[in-house]
Amino acid sequence: MRIGIFADIHANREALEACMHHAQSQGTERHAFLGDLVGYGADPAWVLNIVMHHQENGAIVVLGNHDEAIFTARDRTMHDDAQYAIEWTRSILSDKHKNYLLGLPKRFEQSDALYVHANAWNPGGWQYIAAVFEAKKSLNATLCRFTFCGHLHEPDLYHQGMTGRVVQFRPVAGVEIPLGVHRRWLAVLGSVGQPRDGNPAACYAIYDTIKNVLTYHRVPFDVETTAKKIREAGLPEWLGARLERGL
Amino acid sequence: MIHTGGMAVIWRVTREDMALPLAMKIPQLDSQESSTITCFEVEQMILPTLSGPHVPRFIASGEISSQPFLVMEQVLGQSLDARLASLPLPVDEVVQIAARVATALHDLHRQHVLHLDLTPDNILFRKNGEAVLIDFGLSRHEQLPDLMAEEFLLPLGTAPYISPEQVLNVRSDPRSDIFSLGVILYQLITGELPFGDPKSMAGLKRRLYLDPDPPSVLNRDCPRWLQEVIFTCLEVDPEKRYGSAAQLAFALENPSQIVLTSRAERSKRVSFWTVLGRLFRYFRSGPAATRSAARHLGAVPIIMVAVDTSAGMEVLADTLRQAVKRIFYSEGNARLTCVTVRKTPLVGLDYTVDDSGTNLHVQYLMELKHWARPLELPPDRISFHVLESPDPASALVNYARTNRVDHIMIGARGSSTLRRYLGSVSSHVVALAPCSVTVVRVPETDSVQRSDSTGYGGYG
Numbered sequence: 001m002r003i004g005i006f007a008d009i010h011a012n013r014e015a016l017e018a019c020m021h022h023a024q025s026q027g028t029e030r031h032a033f034l035g036d037l038v039g040y041g042a043d044p045a046w047v048l049n050i051v052m053h054h055q056e057n058g059a060i061v062v063l064g065n066h067d068e069a070i071f072t073a074r075d076r077t078m079h080d081d082a083q084y085a086i087e088w089t090r091s092i093l094s095d096k097h098k099n100y101l102l103g104l105p106k107r108f109e110q111s112d113a114l115y116v117h118a119n120a121w122n123p124g125g126w127q128y129i130a131a132v133f134e135a136k137k138s139l140n141a142t143l144c145r146f147t148f149c150g151h152l153h154e155p156d157l158y159h160q161g162m163t164g165r166v167v168q169f170r171p172v173a174g175v176e177i178p179l180g181v182h183r184r185w186l187a188v189l190g191s192v193g194q195p196r197d198g199n200p201a202a203c204y205a206i207y208d209t210i211k212n213v214l215t216y217h218r219v220p221f222d223v224e225t226t227a228k229k230i231r232e233a234g235l236p237e238w239l240g241a242r243l244e245r246g247l
Numbered sequence: 248m249i250h251t252g253g254m255a256v257i258w259r260v261t262r263e264d265m266a267l268p269l270a271m272k273i274p275q276l277d278s279q280e281s282s283t284i285t286c287f288e289v290e291q292m293i294l295p296t297l298s299g300p301h302v303p304r305f306i307a308s309g310e311i312s313s314q315p316f317l318v319m320e321q322v323l324g325q326s327l328d329a330r331l332a333s334l335p336l337p338v339d340e341v342v343q344i345a346a347r348v349a350t351a352l353h354d355l356h357r358q359h360v361l362h363l364d365l366t367p368d369n370i371l372f373r374k375n376g377e378a379v380l381i382d383f384g385l386s387r388h389e390q391l392p393d394l395m396a397e398e399f400l401l402p403l404g405t406a407p408y409i410s411p412e413q414v415l416n417v418r419s420d421p422r423s424d425i426f427s428l429g430v431i432l433y434q435l436i437t438g439e440l441p442f443g444d445p446k447s448m449a450g451l452k453r454r455l456y457l458d459p460d461p462p463s464v465l466n467r468d469c470p471r472w473l474q475e476v477i478f479t480c481l482e483v484d485p486e487k488r489y490g491s492a493a494q495l496a497f498a499l500e501n502p503s504q505i506v507l508t509s510r511a512e513r514s515k516r517v518s519f520w521t522v523l524g525r526l527f528r529y530f531r532s533g534p535a536a537t538r539s540a541a542r543h544l545g546a547v548p549i550i551m552v553a554v555d556t557s558a559g560m561e562v563l564a565d566t567l568r569q570a571v572k573r574i575f576y577s578e579g580n581a582r583l584t585c586v587t588v589r590k591t592p593l594v595g596l597d598y599t600v601d602d603s604g605t606n607l608h609v610q611y612l613m614e615l616k617h618w619a620r621p622l623e624l625p626p627d628r629i630s631f632h633v634l635e636s637p638d639p640a641s642a643l644v645n646y647a648r649t650n651r652v653d654h655i656m657i658g659a660r661g662s663s664t665l666r667r668y669l670g671s672v673s674s675h676v677v678a679l680a681p682c683s684v685t686v687v688r689v690p691e692t693d694s695v696q697r698s699d700s701t702g703y704g705g706y707g
Contacts (some may be wrong), residue, residue, distance in 0.1 A: 159394070161285060
């Protein structure tokens with residue numbers, strides 16, 4: 001079975017549409033959404049409707065820090081642009097959507113895989129898997145053989161063998177990566193809605209449970225339209241401009 | 248059982264629906280060594296991604312009751328290891344072996360895989376002479392995770408053969424395999440290992456700053472050009488080695504085109520001061536910049552240009568040269584091979600001298616060199632060949648195939664009725680070429696309606 005994994009959509013309709021269309025062409029049967037469904041972008045309601053629809057059909061959905069910010073007090077660690085976007089999002093979302101976010105879990109386990117927004121050792125602390133040190137900490141905090149997370153907005157893959165040492169690998173888009181059974185894996189998904197690795201194309205991945213391979217994909221989307229919507233919504237200019245450069 | 252080694256046992260197996268001889272590899276798991284399992288995992292991961300005659304064909308892999316297995320083609324052929332009993336080998340045989348292995352290596356690198364454990368017992372030869380590389384337990388597929396990266400307590404590989412950068416745990420440079428092939432070449436022609444068989448880290452590191460004895464000193468029969476090739480492969484700095492295995496193969500097959508440097512003339516080890524300089528650079532520099540194998544190959548292409556130097560074709564020849572110049576200035580370490588075809592009659596006598604007695608082959612060669620002079624390329628990046636054939640298109644395509652050319656550039660004259668009907672040389676080359684072809688034309692001017700003669704003097 002092929003599971004399409006989407007992280008950090010950030011209310012970006014064009015990017016999510018492009019990724020889901022691509023995922024369908026790859027034979028994806030199920031979906032997992034790794035949080036930060038809203039924030040930064042101009043289509044939070046649309047994105048939430050899609051996600052809710054898929055969850056009714058068995059999709060896995062977990063909470064991200066931006067989703068949490070919708071129903072909590074101001075987070076001092078969030079910078080101004082992000083905070084502005086959260087307040088705008090909160091003002092336009094219906095109660096139904098807000099309650100949906102409120103009910104989302106921070107972690108979800110299934111078939112030896114852990115789905116979480118940021119890391120396994122403290123999902124609510126929202127620390128980034130920035131390098132091998134954090135990856136090791138996360139791998140040591142779960143018994144699951146696979147961990148899928150996002151939050152970083154850059155694609156990365158860590159593996160840990162029997163020696164306990166953790167090694168980092170930069171995945172290449174479109175290449176099937178065999179997930180060897182004698183080691184454990186931590187996949188950091190790139191962002192669907194706001195890539196930050198210098199490549200403006202949206203990033204998602206497909207996990208094939210039968211072949212036991214993981215494939216990252218980069219899907220170009222209509223950045224101009226997304227940026228235009230952000231401007232028209234009155235959101236900070238930079239949130240649109242950064243999409244063109246993948247920053 | 249075919250073979251039992253330190254890490255795995257190999258059995259001959261059969262499958263009802265397959266005539267191909269098969270081998271099954273099973274890792275020795277008794278020792279509980281994680282590196283044994285990891286090596287096996289690496290091969291299980293990499294072999295299915297490889298294809299072509301230079302690797303064993305992958306059939307199946309998996310686990311049965313926690314026993315991992317790997318089934319592949321059993322390559323029926325002799326290992327290079329078997330020839331080690333007869334060292335030193337004759338020059339011709341050494342060159343042939345090296346060119347075949349270089350061809351296999353190039354094919355491997357094109358598939359994004361670095362072997363990183365090239366040794367005589369990992370090289371087999373099929374009956375038709377093709378080299379087959381085996382044992383990918385220490386290999387690296389650059390688009391997949393490096394599973395061996397966690398086994399980094401000691402440098403990985405077989406001590407006599409690994410490159411300086413592998414000693415420093417860099418596993419991302421395809422030129423490391425070229426270094427290992429250089430060691431094998433040295434061993435075959437001299438009977439000795441250039442850096443011995445060190446058992447300590449200090450011993451391993453000697454190759455970072457000390458040169459081996461020149462092969463021509465150990466074996467008088469070793470020609471200067473072969474010594475040049477060997478020392479080029481054995482350069483400590485990967486940048487100074489051949490850019491690709493294809494370029495190495497080209498050098499081995501075209502010894503007359505090799506530019507001899509001081510490496511060829513060396514008759515003893517280099518001076519103390521040179522060694523000191525190398526030691527200094529080694530301690531100062533960090534690890535080598537990583538290089539993607541396939542992207543790297545993209546930066547060291549062999550470009551072939553098919554030139555028609557006959558009278559009346561000067562404008563086209565100039566236009567072609569301009570196009571070559573443009574491409575060359577955007578290519579990193581490309582190598583240009585200039586080719587022209589002297590059309591010989593299909594039947595009847597071939598005259599090798601013209602009316603004034605000048606040798607035609609030499610004449611063509613001179614004109615070709617004259618054509619290339621304005622490109623101002625250094626002699627080690629350009630070569631010249633005159634092919635002789637009644638069928639220019641086939642001759643060009645065969646040359647490109649044999650020499651692993653990455654890109655053909657050819658000129659095309661304006662069209663005539665007959666040429667459009669019969670097909671021009673350039674269109675035949677485009678149809679049959681094993682690589683990309685750029686067809687260069689003189690830009691049309693509004694006033695001229697070309698209606699060329701249908702002579703066979705050049706390419707159309």
